[in-house]
Amino acid sequence: xxxxxxxxxxxxxxxxxxxxxxxxxxxxxxxxxxxxxxxxxxxxxxxxxxxxxxxxxxxxxxxxxxxxxxxxxxxxxxxxxxxxxxxxxxxxxxxxxxxxxxxxxxxxxxxxxxxxxxxxxxxxxxxxxxxxxxxxxxxxxxxxxxxxxxxxxxxxxxxxxxxxxxxxxxxxxxxxxxxxxxxxxxxxxxxxxxxxxxxxxxxxxxxxxxxxxxxxxxxxxxxxxxxxxxxxxxxxxxxxxxxxxxxxxxxxxxxxxxxxxxxxxxxxxxxxxxxxxxxxxxxxxxxxxxxxx
Amino acid sequence: xxxxxxxxxxxxxxxxxxxxxxxxxxxxxxxxxxxxxxxxxxxxxxxxxxxxxxxxxxxxxxxxxxxxxxxxxxxxxxxxxxxxxxxxxxxxxxxxxxxxxxxxxxxxxxxxxxxxxxxxxxxxxxxxxxxxxxxxxxxxxxxxxxxxxxxxxxxxxxxxxxxxxxxxxxxxxxxxxxxxxxxxxxxxxxxxxxxxxxxxxxxxxxxxxxxxxxxxxxxxxxxxxxxxxxxxxxxxxxxxxxxxxxxxxxxxxxxxxxxxxxxxxxxxxxxxxxxxxxxxxxxxxxxxxxxxx
Numbered sequence: 001x002x003x004x005x006x007x008x009x010x011x012x013x014x015x016x017x018x019x020x021x022x023x024x025x026x027x028x029x030x031x032x033x034x035x036x037x038x039x040x041x042x043x044x045x046x047x048x049x050x051x052x053x054x055x056x057x058x059x060x061x062x063x064x065x066x067x068x069x070x071x072x073x074x075x076x077x078x079x080x081x082x083x084x085x086x087x088x089x090x091x092x093x094x095x096x097x098x099x100x101x102x103x104x105x106x107x108x109x110x111x112x113x114x115x116x117x118x119x120x121x122x123x124x125x126x127x128x129x130x131x132x133x134x135x136x137x138x139x140x141x142x143x144x145x146x147x148x149x150x151x152x153x154x155x156x157x158x159x160x161x162x163x164x165x166x167x168x169x170x171x172x173x174x175x176x177x178x179x180x181x182x183x184x185x186x187x188x189x190x191x192x193x194x195x196x197x198x199x200x201x202x203x204x205x206x207x208x209x210x211x212x213x214x215x216x217x218x219x220x221x222x223x224x225x226x227x228x229x230x231x232x233x234x235x236x237x238x239x240x241x242x243x244x245x246x247x248x249x250x251x252x253x254x255x256x257x258x259x260x261x262x263x264x265x266x267x268x269x270x271x272x273x274x275x276x277x278x279x280x281x282x283x284x285x286x287x288x289x290x291x292x293x
Numbered sequence: 294x295x296x297x298x299x300x301x302x303x304x305x306x307x308x309x310x311x312x313x314x315x316x317x318x319x320x321x322x323x324x325x326x327x328x329x330x331x332x333x334x335x336x337x338x339x340x341x342x343x344x345x346x347x348x349x350x351x352x353x354x355x356x357x358x359x360x361x362x363x364x365x366x367x368x369x370x371x372x373x374x375x376x377x378x379x380x381x382x383x384x385x386x387x388x389x390x391x392x393x394x395x396x397x398x399x400x401x402x403x404x405x406x407x408x409x410x411x412x413x414x415x416x417x418x419x420x421x422x423x424x425x426x427x428x429x430x431x432x433x434x435x436x437x438x439x440x441x442x443x444x445x446x447x448x449x450x451x452x453x454x455x456x457x458x459x460x461x462x463x464x465x466x467x468x469x470x471x472x473x474x475x476x477x478x479x480x481x482x483x484x485x486x487x488x489x490x491x492x493x494x495x496x497x498x499x500x501x502x503x504x505x506x507x508x509x510x511x512x513x514x515x516x517x518x519x520x521x522x523x524x525x526x527x528x529x530x531x532x533x534x535x536x537x538x539x540x541x542x543x544x545x546x547x548x549x550x551x552x553x554x555x556x557x558x559x560x561x562x563x564x565x566x567x568x569x570x571x572x573x574x575x576x577x578x579x580x581x582x583x584x585x586x
Contacts, residue, residue: 100489123503135503160499163492170489171499174482178505181478184551189470192538195547196393196463199456206453206464210416210428211526212471214507233504245485254488255582257554258477265550289548 005059013065030055051080069098088114100166107165116144121172139168176241182216187282224283231278298348306358323348344373362391381407393459400458409437414465432461469534475509480575517576524571
């Protein structure tokens with residue numbers, strides 16, 4: 001069994017760490033607010049570390065699952081960061097969705113000590129994390145990936161090696177373009193249906209079987225109809241990811257008119273107080289746009 | 294067995310009429326170019342009619358499957374149209390995707406002679422027509438729908454009664470909003486992937502399993518990657534449908550920013566000569582937008 005560190009025990013990290021523990025690995029854990037770790041620490045095989053550096057000390061594999069680029073930078077190269085204690089051959093796996101460029105920079109820094117950084121952002125949300133059905137998109141050194149793949153299989157169903165450092169993040173951003181533009185389509189379709197007097201449940205059933213079908217339609221459609229804005233994935237987090245997309249698209253001279261539009265409409269959603277609501281709140285924004293007459 | 298007329302034997306109508314014939318119904322058929330009917334006419338039980346009026350004469354059910362609103366108007370209320378011979382109790386089923394407003398007007402006109410008009414646009418493309426797996430969205434009189442539902446089951450898998458006259462068309466337009474905006478998402482996602490150096494096949498596989506998945510991604514994604522613009526559904530037909538969407542959205546004070554954007558980008562596709570290509574040509578348009586530096 002591998003000596004494993006897990007840093008970041010939020011809504012995603014906590015169940016992911018739980019799967020590693022259940023598989024028999026001993027865990028050294030650290031997270032910003034220790035209270036979040038209480039239940040995990042009550043299970044045998046888990047030990048608290050006061051900092052990322054302490055967690056990584058002696059670990060063969062270091063998992064990170066935190067919100068944003070600055071958080072990962074803090075954990076890896078900040079004071080008391082992983083870089084201070086990780087030794088040659090250690091593999092750091094970053095499950096956060098962050099900047100591909102920052103990823104490559106940190107991979108280079110860690111590489112100077114022969115420490116590997118794999119970018120391994122996930123898709124599938126809190127449900128996927130709890131049920132160990134995440135999609136994991138992995139970039140970085142191939143042999144390092146091969147060594148940790150069995151560990152990733154405890155947490156995810158679809159594990160893809162995408163290529164060199166940063167390509168896991170880029171692939172996740174491709175995923176987020178698809179998710180967000182499709183959400184816009186679902187929102188517009190259902191607002192059109194409502195404004196034209198259609199029965200929304202019937203409409204949803206009629207269009208769900210064919211060329212219009214999507215995961216977003218199946219999952220978010222019913223929530224939009226029920227005006228249930230409880231988050232699976234929040235507008236604020238989607239916006240963070242779309243900023244990464246648009247930043248990378250500028251860097252690669254790629255024009256993404258639809259994605260830009262979605263980003264702007266989510267900005268309207270945030271302005272209307274929907275930042276912590278689920279992305280299906282886009283429907284609410286369009287409903288407002290359509291009710292000013 | 295019902296006495297059935299079928300008007301319009303294009304890429305959709307021909308296989309649909311064939312299913313009715315195979316089920317044992319006798320058919321009177323009419324289409325603009327008689328040559329298209331040759332093979333169908335060689336099968337026993339099929340008879341040629343020189344006009345829609347002649348086809349509808351004595352028929353219990355009249356099927357129509359033609360491209361656009363003016364075509365349906367021509368067939369139903371034009372000279373030698375269905376309205377001239379259809380008698381009380383006849384049910385006219387229009388499988389074309391056309392204006393909901395024009396549909397309601399024609400339903401009213403036919404209703405004066407106690408002839409029913411059901412709007413029954415389909416989704417699923419030529420493949421769905423050939424394999425009898427179409428989704429059929431039906432609006433109009435409920436009891437008329439109940440009487441012809443067994444006939445529709447010869448051609449489609451998912452048959453939905455949507456409500457009064459026009460609601461079948463409106464539901465189809467909901468379908469087209471979903472289809473077109475999702476196609477934009479797929480195009481932007483893959484162009485982002487290509488411009489950022491990702492392996493497109495790997496990327497497609499990595500994002501296909503979860504929240505980003507859609508019928509459009511599965512079917513059009515591989516075609517975009519292969520630069521295969523052969524049509525399942527053409528840009529020109531998608532544009533016709535999007536004009537119907539935007540017309541109905543104006544009429545109902547509905548703001549559809551994403552759908553409008555897709556319509557504009559498909560206009561660029563048409564301008565670049567992709568009108569008769571499949572909708573996956575949107576990828577080609579975005580590739581051009583991204584290659585001017």
